[in-house]
Amino acid sequence: MNINNYPEIKAGKDFISKIYVAIMLWIVGRAIQAASRVDKEVKKEFAEFPADFMMCMSILPFGPHMVVGKDKNGKVKYMGWNPQGKKITLTMNIKSMAAAMQVFTFQESTTTAFAHDRFTVDGDIVQGLAVVRVLNIVEVYLLPKIITKLAVKRYPKWSEMSPLRKWVGRIIIYVRAFTF
Amino acid sequence: MILPSYYEYCCRVKTISGYKALEQIPAMLESMHVKKPMIITDKGVVGAGLIGIVKKAMGAKVKIGVTYDSVPVDSEYKVVNEAAEIYRKKGCDSLIAVGGGSAIDTAKGVNILVSLGGNNLLNYAGAHNIKQKLNPFIIIPTTSGTGSEMTNAAVIANHDKNIKMLFASYFLLPDIGILDPRMTKTLPPFLTALTGMDALTHACEAYFCLGKNPVSDSHAYLAIKGISENLLHAVKNPGDMKARLAMANAATMAGAAFSNSTCGMVHGLGHSVGGVCRVPHGNCMAIFLPYGLEYNLHKCADIIGEILFPLAGPEVYNSTPKKERPERVIELVRKMNQDLHDATGGRHPRFLKEILDRNGAQQVPKSALPAIAKTTIGDGTLVYNPEELTYDDAMLVLEHAWEGTPLNRKKIKKGRKKVKW
Amino acid sequence: MQIPDYYEFLNQAKIISGKKAMEHIPFELRGYDAQKPLVVTSRALSESGLIKKFIGAFKDSAVTLGGIFNDVRDYAGIGLARDAAFLYRERGCDSIIAVGNGPEVDVAKAVNILVAEKTDDLFKYFEGTPLKRHLKPLIVVPACCSSGMEFTNTVTVDNRSLTSNFLYPDLAVLDPRMTPAKSRDCVAESTVIAMAHAVGAALTDIHSPMIEAYAHSALRYLGLHMTKGLKKPGHVETSLALHNAYALAALAFSNAPAGMVHLLAVELARATDISAGKFMRILLPYKMAHMMHKKMKIRDELFLALAGYDEYAATPAKDRSRAGVERVLALLAGLKGMMPETMKDLKVPKYKLGDIAKAASARSGKRYSEADCKTVLEHAWEGRAF
Numbered sequence: 001m002n003i004n005n006y007p008e009i010k011a012g013k014d015f016i017s018k019i020y021v022a023i024m025l026w027i028v029g030r031a032i033q034a035a036s037r038v039d040k041e042v043k044k045e046f047a048e049f050p051a052d053f054m055m056c057m058s059i060l061p062f063g064p065h066m067v068v069g070k071d072k073n074g075k076v077k078y079m080g081w082n083p084q085g086k087k088i089t090l091t092m093n094i095k096s097m098a099a100a101m102q103v104f105t106f107q108e109s110t111t112t113a114f115a116h117d118r119f120t121v122d123g124d125i126v127q128g129l130a131v132v133r134v135l136n137i138v139e140v141y142l143l144p145k146i147i148t149k150l151a152v153k154r155y156p157k158w159s160e161m162s163p164l165r166k167w168v169g170r171i172i173i174y175v176r177a178f179t180f
Numbered sequence: 181m182i183l184p185s186y187y188e189y190c191c192r193v194k195t196i197s198g199y200k201a202l203e204q205i206p207a208m209l210e211s212m213h214v215k216k217p218m219i220i221t222d223k224g225v226v227g228a229g230l231i232g233i234v235k236k237a238m239g240a241k242v243k244i245g246v247t248y249d250s251v252p253v254d255s256e257y258k259v260v261n262e263a264a265e266i267y268r269k270k271g272c273d274s275l276i277a278v279g280g281g282s283a284i285d286t287a288k289g290v291n292i293l294v295s296l297g298g299n300n301l302l303n304y305a306g307a308h309n310i311k312q313k314l315n316p317f318i319i320i321p322t323t324s325g326t327g328s329e330m331t332n333a334a335v336i337a338n339h340d341k342n343i344k345m346l347f348a349s350y351f352l353l354p355d356i357g358i359l360d361p362r363m364t365k366t367l368p369p370f371l372t373a374l375t376g377m378d379a380l381t382h383a384c385e386a387y388f389c390l391g392k393n394p395v396s397d398s399h400a401y402l403a404i405k406g407i408s409e410n411l412l413h414a415v416k417n418p419g420d421m422k423a424r425l426a427m428a429n430a431a432t433m434a435g436a437a438f439s440n441s442t443c444g445m446v447h448g449l450g451h452s453v454g455g456v457c458r459v460p461h462g463n464c465m466a467i468f469l470p471y472g473l474e475y476n477l478h479k480c481a482d483i484i485g486e487i488l489f490p491l492a493g494p495e496v497y498n499s500t501p502k503k504e505r506p507e508r509v510i511e512l513v514r515k516m517n518q519d520l521h522d523a524t525g526g527r528h529p530r531f532l533k534e535i536l537d538r539n540g541a542q543q544v545p546k547s548a549l550p551a552i553a554k555t556t557i558g559d560g561t562l563v564y565n566p567e568e569l570t571y572d573d574a575m576l577v578l579e580h581a582w583e584g585t586p587l588n589r590k591k592i593k594k595g596r597k598k599v600k601w
Numbered sequence: 602m603q604i605p606d607y608y609e610f611l612n613q614a615k616i617i618s619g620k621k622a623m624e625h626i627p628f629e630l631r632g633y634d635a636q637k638p639l640v641v642t643s644r645a646l647s648e649s650g651l652i653k654k655f656i657g658a659f660k661d662s663a664v665t666l667g668g669i670f671n672d673v674r675d676y677a678g679i680g681l682a683r684d685a686a687f688l689y690r691e692r693g694c695d696s697i698i699a700v701g702n703g704p705e706v707d708v709a710k711a712v713n714i715l716v717a718e719k720t721d722d723l724f725k726y727f728e729g730t731p732l733k734r735h736l737k738p739l740i741v742v743p744a745c746c747s748s749g750m751e752f753t754n755t756v757t758v759d760n761r762s763l764t765s766n767f768l769y770p771d772l773a774v775l776d777p778r779m780t781p782a783k784s785r786d787c788v789a790e791s792t793v794i795a796m797a798h799a800v801g802a803a804l805t806d807i808h809s810p811m812i813e814a815y816a817h818s819a820l821r822y823l824g825l826h827m828t829k830g831l832k833k834p835g836h837v838e839t840s841l842a843l844h845n846a847y848a849l850a851a852l853a854f855s856n857a858p859a860g861m862v863h864l865l866a867v868e869l870a871r872a873t874d875i876s877a878g879k880f881m882r883i884l885l886p887y888k889m890a891h892m893m894h895k896k897m898k899i900r901d902e903l904f905l906a907l908a909g910y911d912e913y914a915a916t917p918a919k920d921r922s923r924a925g926v927e928r929v930l931a932l933l934a935g936l937k938g939m940m941p942e943t944m945k946d947l948k949v950p951k952y953k954l955g956d957i958a959k960a961a962s963a964r965s966g967k968r969y970s971e972a973d974c975k976t977v978l979e980h981a982w983e984g985r986a987f
Contacts, residue, residue: 001684003691006668011627012660060628061663097661098624112600114563115390115442116186116619122306125346126558133557154568154595181821181909183842186619191612194766195811198607213733311634313735350615350632394822394845395616398814406602406810426604429810489910498914 017101021059022081024104025066027177029078031138032068034176036076038169042137045130046076055090055131056083059100090123092131106143109151110135141170184601187393190350191330191436197359197429199421202237205276205318208356209242212316214274216243218267220287221278222251225322228366234278234320237360245272255282257338257345260289260301267294274316277354278363281326281461284319288334288352291317301336302345310349319354322363324427325375325462327382327435329357359432361424369415370527372427373520374462376411379403379431380513381446381465381472386437388476388483389444390564392601396441399433405490406430412516415523444565445556446472449577452555457544459535466520467532470513471577472565473506474587478594479566481506488512510586531584549578566599567592608809612852613769614741614752618845622776623655626698626740627662629772633738635696639689640669641709642700647671651744654778655700667694670708677707677758679723686715696738699770700779702747703757710756710768713739723758732767741770744779746787748794748878749847753855760871769855773848780844782834789939790878792827792843795819795850797881800929801860802853803903804892813902815853820906822846824928828935861969862888864961865978869944872953879947882940886933887981889926891973894987899926907932943984954978 035042046053054069067079067086079086094100099118102108110132113119121128136152140161149155156166196204209217221231226249235244248263267275267290275294277287292304295314304310319329333348367375383403386396407430414423449472450464473484485505489497491512500508520528529535532544544552553574556562562569569577573593580587617625630636646652652669659666670685689697689712699709711723717736718726726732741751752773755764782788799819802812826842833839854863866880892899904925905913916924941947958974980987 001687003668003688006670006688008668008692009656009659009666011662011664012657014660018661059661061631062661095628096621096624098621098658102621109600111390111563116184117188117391118186120307121560122309125560129558129560129562132563149596150600152568152595153566154593157593160593181818181825183822183838183845184619186617186622188615188617190615192615194609194611196607196609197604197809200607308632311632393618394818395815395849398817398821401817402602402810402814406604409602422604426602429604430602433810433814486910489914494910494914494918497910 014097017097018064021097021100021104022064025057025064025081027142028135028138029066029068030177031142031173032134033076033078034173035134035138035141035169037176038172039137039141042134045134046070049127049130050089052087052089053127054079054086054088055092055127056086056088057092057094058083059094059097090127090131091121092128093120093122094118095120106147106151111153140166141173181394181397182392182601184393187391189393189395189440190332191353191440192350193330193353194356195359195432196356197425199361199425201358201360202234202320202362205234205238205358206242208318209274209316212274212355214316216245216270216272217274217276217318218245218263218270218272219247219276219278220251220263220290221247221249221283223249225249225279225283230322230363230366231278233362245270251279251283251286253282255285255289255334255336257301257336260286260293260336261299263290264293264299274318276318276320278320278322280321280323281328284321284326284328285334285336287317287319288347289336291315291352292347305345305347307348310347310351312351314351317354318356318358320358320360320363321428321431323367323371323375324364324424324431325378327379327431327438329354330432330435331439333439357432359425359428361421361428364424364428365419365421367418369418370524372415372418373411373524373528374460374466375431376407376414376427377466377469377517377520378462379427379434380407380411381469382434382438382443383407383430384469384487385443385446385472386434386441387487388480388566389442390566390599390601391441393441396437399437400441401490403430403434403437404487406433408491408516412519412523415520442564443561444472445475445562445569445577448556448559448561448565448569449552449574449581451559451561452552453532453544455555456548456552459543463529463535466517467529467581468577470510470517471581471587473510473513474589475569475573475577475592476566477506477589478592478597479599484509532578532582533584544582546582549575549582553578568595602810603808605807605809608807608811610809610811610856611766611769612815612856613754613766614771614773614852616773616775616848618775618841620777622774623658623742623778626772626774627659627664629740630664630696630738633696633771635738636664637667637692637694638664638696638698638740639667639685639692639694639712640698640700641673641685641712642669642671642705643673644671646701646744651779652700655742667692673701673705673708675704677704677711679711679759681708682711682715682723682758683721685712689716696740698740698742699751700742701744702751706741706751707757709739709741711758713737714756724761727761727763732765734767736767738772739770740772740774742774742776742779743844743847745782746791747844747847748791749798749844749849749851750794752848752851775841775844775848777837777841780840781837782840785831785834785939788830788834788843789936790876791847792823792830793882793885793933793936793940794878795847796823796827796929796932797860797862797866797885798854799823799846799850800885800903801862802850802857803906804900805857805860807858809856812853812857815849815856817902817906819846819850819853820903821909822849823932824907824909827932831935831939858968859965860888861961861965861974861977864964864969865957865974868957868960868964869949872957873947873949875947879940880944882933882936883942883944883981884977886930887977889929890987891977891980893926898922901925904928944982945984949982951982954982
């Protein structure tokens with residue numbers, strides 16, 4: 001048989017998805033940083049984290065990545081897209097680019113993605129869950145209610161997050177996320 | 181039966197069940213081409229004479245490399261290292277775990293070390309960090325509850341660093357799980373009750389939590405049916421081998437269901453009470469199950485209502501209007517706890533305040549609830565719970581479960597009604 | 602719950618089913634430290650564009666497909682297996698993915714034995730040499746006309762069969778992009794095979810709760826989706842549900858002793874070169890009628906699985922057994938016009954029935970007597986009620 005009739009096939013590349021997900025990760029990373037300064041609940045969640053906290057969210061196997069951690073002053077900071085050389089304490093991986101697209105185009109909520117085994121978490125699970133809660137709050141700030149309602153199990157009620165707090169927070173977080 | 185938009189199911193354990201299942205061990209070892217197994221167990225199991233039964237059933241042909249019986253109540257890092265060392269020294273080629281959760285988890289840890297080499301378990305901690313088939317491994321559970329013979333996870337503590345290491349990989353599954361009623365025959369009634377309710381919780385949570393899928397559903401259905409038909413009977417008639425075998429099967433099926441569909445807040449709360457107050461796992465499960473059902477009712481009433489069918493049988497199911505079925509389920513689970521409480525002379529606790537230690541002292545003081553709630557919201561199972569559970573919500577449930585009053589449903593904060601499977 | 606005095610059960614395959622399931626294959630391969638699978642498939646599938654979708658699922662992954670061996674047609678022969686094994690070795694592959702149904706998967710399993718055991722002599726394993734260890738990771742992606750039999754522990758090459766627990770696939774990937782069927786005939790054949798196997802497993806006298814669990818889910822999905830699946834073979838969600846049913850039925854079947862319908866259908870297929878599914882369609886009603894005629898218990902669980910909790914509970918206890926049989930017949934009636942209903946229609950010579958009954962009875966290890974096999978066959982041939 002002529003094996004040349006059965007060529008090897010290298011994995012293709014989907015640049016559009018990759019760029020889209022990379023941008024989304026950048027926005028989420030910056031928004032977490034902003035929310036940790038603005039929202040009291042996010043602040044509270046991170047206050048309990050150890051000083052060496054460094055989280056990396058990656059799309060397997062080649063990225064993109066998002067690194068968020070505490071800096072020397074104990075402030076939560078978006079640390080860029082490159083985990084190399086950083087001491088990562090918590091890894092959250094999405095199993096494939098397609099799964100990441102499902103999550104970042106809001107077709108699948110974070111919770112559903114977990115239930116569907118699309119995520120793997122390595123590190124302290126307590127921190128992992130805190131991050132999921134933070135992501136939910138960030139989503140409430142960043143996205144319109146109609147989308148977020150589908151993504152979280154329970155949209156915060158008026159008593160938990162007043163419209164004033166939400167809108168002021170939303171504006172500040174947007175401004176902070178997109179300016180330096 | 182719902183078809184989830186995506187699911188995964190894996191339970192590649194050969195299950196062998198029967199009154200003479202233990203007698204199959206030599207043939208099974210031979211089929212895996214191993215000759216010198218190491219038995220891992222604890223002193224309690226040896227004391228109950230169970231190892232003697234296993235050895236007798238295996239006959240004279242199989243040479244057991246060594247029996248390691250120093251597994252503590254909590255599976256521990258140093259113990260794993262020590263057992264692995266002995267395994268190597270004696271030139272064993274396979275493992276047989278006989279016992280409950282901690283003996284099984286210890287054996288899983290030992291299998292990692294002896295198959296992959298080295299003595300640093302930490303290298304393999306986390307999810308999916310074991311990538312090859314481990315050594316031949318048989319599990320013989322001695323309780324009908326944990327379902328650990330069907331789970332791909334192991335928790336091993338490192339007391340020096342004060343951490344609990346979680347290992348998760350399909351390669352941790354044993355090759356064979358053996359269910360033989362002789363192993364649970366001598367289990368005292370109150371332990372039978374606790375472990376049985378643990379299994380019922382696995383099955384119920386597998387049925388209504390977010391990872392639900394067609395395979396876990398039918399396993400859960402059969403497990404619930406088996407437990408409702410046999411648990412009380414086994415508690416009252418410990419020597420009934422038929423009921424014992426049925427309970428062993430039900431617990432295994434519940435294990436297969438929840439390890440694939442995962443569990444929710446009942447386990448989250450249970451783990452935390454266990455962690456904070458050192459209460460046996462099964463105790464907490466029995467207490468929290470009705471609360472878990474109540475708390476999630478608005479999210480999946482139909483599905484919780486379906487549980488009535490295996491729990492009470494077709495006649496009760498049919499005569500109960502659809503709307504009332506979920507309430508009936510909750511009622512029946514509470515009644516089951518009450519019945520077990522009565523049958524064990526009050527040793528089976530119904531509420532948190534009823535949990536007593538060996539000296540009869542209260543084990544969960546009300547002052548511990550905030551600490552428990554705090555630990556709860558860091559528990560991984562919450563992700564799979566249909567409704568959100570924050571610290572305040574956990575406190576709400578804990579306070580009710582402590583007193584033993586039904587949950588005040590008006591106080592539950594309710595999210596979007598529909599669950600996307 | 603009915604627990605037998607003794608049983609064994611094993612389902613080796615991990616099932617992943619649903620949206621973007623194929624995109625999870627690279628992650629699953631990583632779990633085996635594998636990243637260069639050989640793909641075994643058929644020309645028809647590669648021309649239909651399905652293989653293109655399959656290849657697309659590997660975008661942005663670390664996986665290199667070692668080659669797409671697409672020479673399989675409707676027959677699995679040793680020549681194909683040797684060619685594919687050659688390709689596997691030349692390219693340094695480390696795992697196998699079969700895309701398609703019966704023959705493709707059989708070739709893939711044969712390749713797996715050849716490459717994992719480092720041998721050229723496949724048939725020595727068919728003649729008694731036991732397989733002793735885990736083979737290479739084998740992933741099965743059923744497409745279109747799969748009947749679920751891909752997930753069993755059997756391989757058939759050049760009409761010879763070998764059964765070993767090492768032949769179970771490691772991973773079953775049910776992806777809605779691959780499951781829609783081309784034609785109603787496809788669905789008819791697959792559903793009948795799944796139905797015969799699930800019913801056989803549910804009613805077997807050597808019963809276990811594990812078998813019941815798998816058969817229950819399989820029958821539940823067949824009960825819910827078979828009719829629609831036959832009307833709209835290309836319907837995405839329905840086809841996914843049906844493929845779940847096929848896989849679960851096959852897994853129940855692998856753990857139960859083979860039922861009479863299966864044994865007879867296989868023997869008939871061998872004698873006539875007509876697909877076994879067509880015979881299962883004909884034989885299943887007669888087998889159940891025969892059971893009732895002999896006053897053998899047809900377990901109520903059959904009705905429960907096909908009809909669901911509500912209908913089961915609403916039916917009086919004494920009617921449930923019969924209702925199960927009626928439900929099976931009603932579902933089979935939906936195949937009218939797609940499949941022949943008597944063996945006369947298939948032009949099976951009557952004189953062959955004796956030999957077939959004898960062979961099937963022997964294969965069952967005499968669990969079914971030759972006389973019983975023959976009675977069922979003859980009634981089915983003549984279309985005569987009991």
